[in-house]
Amino acid sequence: xNYLVTGSAGFIGFHVCNYLCQKYKKSKIIGVDNxxxxxxxxxxxxxxxxxxxxxxxxxxxxxxxxxxxLEKVFKKNKIKTVIHLAAQxxxxxxxxxxxxxxxxxxxxxxxxxxxxxxxxxxxxxxxxSSSVYGDKKKFPLLENIKINPKNIYSASKKINEDIAKDFSxxxxxxxxxxxxxxxxxxxxxxxxxxxxxxxxxxxxxxxxLFNKGNxxxxxxxxxxxxxxxxxxxxxxxxxxxxxxxxxxKKTVPINKLVKxxxxxxxxxxxxxxxxxxxIEVLKTHGxxxxxxKFLNLKIEKKIFIELPKIIDWYxxxxxxxxxx
Numbered sequence: 001x002n003y004l005v006t007g008s009a010g011f012i013g014f015h016v017c018n019y020l021c022q023k024y025k026k027s028k029i030i031g032v033d034n035x036x037x038x039x040x041x042x043x044x045x046x047x048x049x050x051x052x053x054x055x056x057x058x059x060x061x062x063x064x065x066x067x068x069x070l071e072k073v074f075k076k077n078k079i080k081t082v083i084h085l086a087a088q089x090x091x092x093x094x095x096x097x098x099x100x101x102x103x104x105x106x107x108x109x110x111x112x113x114x115x116x117x118x119x120x121x122x123x124x125x126x127x128x129s130s131s132v133y134g135d136k137k138k139f140p141l142l143e144n145i146k147i148n149p150k151n152i153y154s155a156s157k158k159i160n161e162d163i164a165k166d167f168s169x170x171x172x173x174x175x176x177x178x179x180x181x182x183x184x185x186x187x188x189x190x191x192x193x194x195x196x197x198x199x200x201x202x203x204x205x206x207x208x209l210f211n212k213g214n215x216x217x218x219x220x221x222x223x224x225x226x227x228x229x230x231x232x233x234x235x236x237x238x239x240x241x242x243x244x245x246x247x248x249k250k251t252v253p254i255n256k257l258v259k260x261x262x263x264x265x266x267x268x269x270x271x272x273x274x275x276x277x278x279i280e281v282l283k284t285h286g287x288x289x290x291x292x293k294f295l296n297l298k299i300e301k302k303i304f305i306e307l308p309k310i311i312d313w314y315x316x317x318x319x320x321x322x323x324x
Contacts, residue, residue: 002028003233004079006064006112007086009033009044011189012127012180014051015222016083016229021054023230028056030077032070033086034063039191042322047187064108067115074119081233082116084109084126089153089189105156109163117171124173125232126164129157130181130218130247130284139251140218140287143179143243151279161243168241175240176232181247181286184303185222186313193217193254194261195319198311201267202320211276213255216283218247221301231295247286248299260304264311 003020007013008031020029031051035044051057062069064086073079088104109126116124133141134148149155161177168175188195200207228246262269276282288299314320 001080002030002077004030004032004073004077004082006032006082006084007127008051008059009035009048010085011185011187012183012222012225013083013085014047014187015185015226016085017051017057019226019230021051021057025056028058028077029054030073030079031057031059032062032064032073033059035061037324038088039189040322040324042324043190043319046322064111065103067111070111071115074115079116079119079121081123082112082121082125083229083233084112084124086112087127087156089191101152101156105153106159109160113164113167113175117167117173121173123176123233123237124164125176125178125229126160128161128177128179128243129154130179130245130286131281132158132161132179133281133284135281136283139283139285140247140249141245141285142287143245143290150281165241171240173240174237175242176237177241177243178228178246179243179286180225181218181220181245181284183222183225184219184310185306186310188222188310190319190322194257194307194310195314197258197261197269198265198314199320201262201265201269202315204267204270206270206272208272208274209254209258210274210280211282212273213253213258214282215254215280216251216285217254218249218251218284218286219303220246220248220299221303221306224248224299224301227297228291228295231297235295242294244291244294245286245288246291247284247288248301248303249286249288250303251283251285252303257307260307261311264308
């Protein structure tokens with residue numbers, strides 16, 4: 001059985017490919033990524049260098065809006081499982097470059113799911129986002145509550161879910177949407193809070209902290225995320241469409257992370273306080289009972305235990321020095 005992973009040079013995609021290459025040595029793991037400059041291209045290439053050490057890994061530099069090139073990958077390989085993780089990410093940036101979000105998160109999604117259907121893929125797993133919920137007052141968030149996206153990025157993810165549900169009515173594919181909450185771990189995205197804050201500390205730069213850090217986030221370790229994705233790959237599935245929260249069911253205040261990271265690095269941050277950015281939600285806190293019961297799993301990683309390990313990895317690899 002061959003696996004196609006989109007966004008293979010990205011944070012989650014890299015970890016999924018890395019695990020698949022080791023777990024299924026007799027299978028071909030086909031990575032697809034356009035390696036755009038949303039964040040450091042050098043960092044993405046470093047991830048790919050590690051993946052290319054595996055004999056069963058094959059990389060294709062393709063933009064998902066190029067349906068013809070993408071179709072050739074399907075025709076050439078007997079792909080039975082697609083893990084679609086590629087997307088234009090970021091909430092704040094969605095207002096700056098909405099065209100990019102439309103192309104990647106709408107046209108790209110349509111291309112990959114339609115080609116998967118046409119080429120008789122058995123299982124299609126795709127990344128959605130906790131941002132589809134919008135601002136809520138009752139927590140933890142369940143998958144069946146009404147969603148209310150409040151920015152272009154989250155709206156694009158809701159559209160993905162709607163398209164996937166429509167396909168599930170006409171397709172034999174098993175389609176599974178994963179509402180990722182805040183994912184963290186080594187090789188993480190430099191535009192996300194933990195690495196962005198570390199970068200400011202090591203480079204002694206000002207750090208703009210919105211709402212005095214009074215935001216709360218549900219952090220989920222990448223190892224737990226990969227474990228869930230691998231569980232879904234192996235699981236015999238009855239229905240054609242599922243939506244799951246992928247989260248820790250615990251919420252952490254950002255200002256607490258600021259103190260913990262600063263204390264670990266032993267550097268006083270140069271904080272500049274800014275008003276709340278209203279396109280971002282105040283709190284994410286998901287309920288993960290549905291996915292854990294479905295796969296008979298437990299969330300094992302705790303952020304306060306894992307954070308020092310991530311900081312040590314960051315220092316050892318001198319990630320703050322990697323630019324485009």
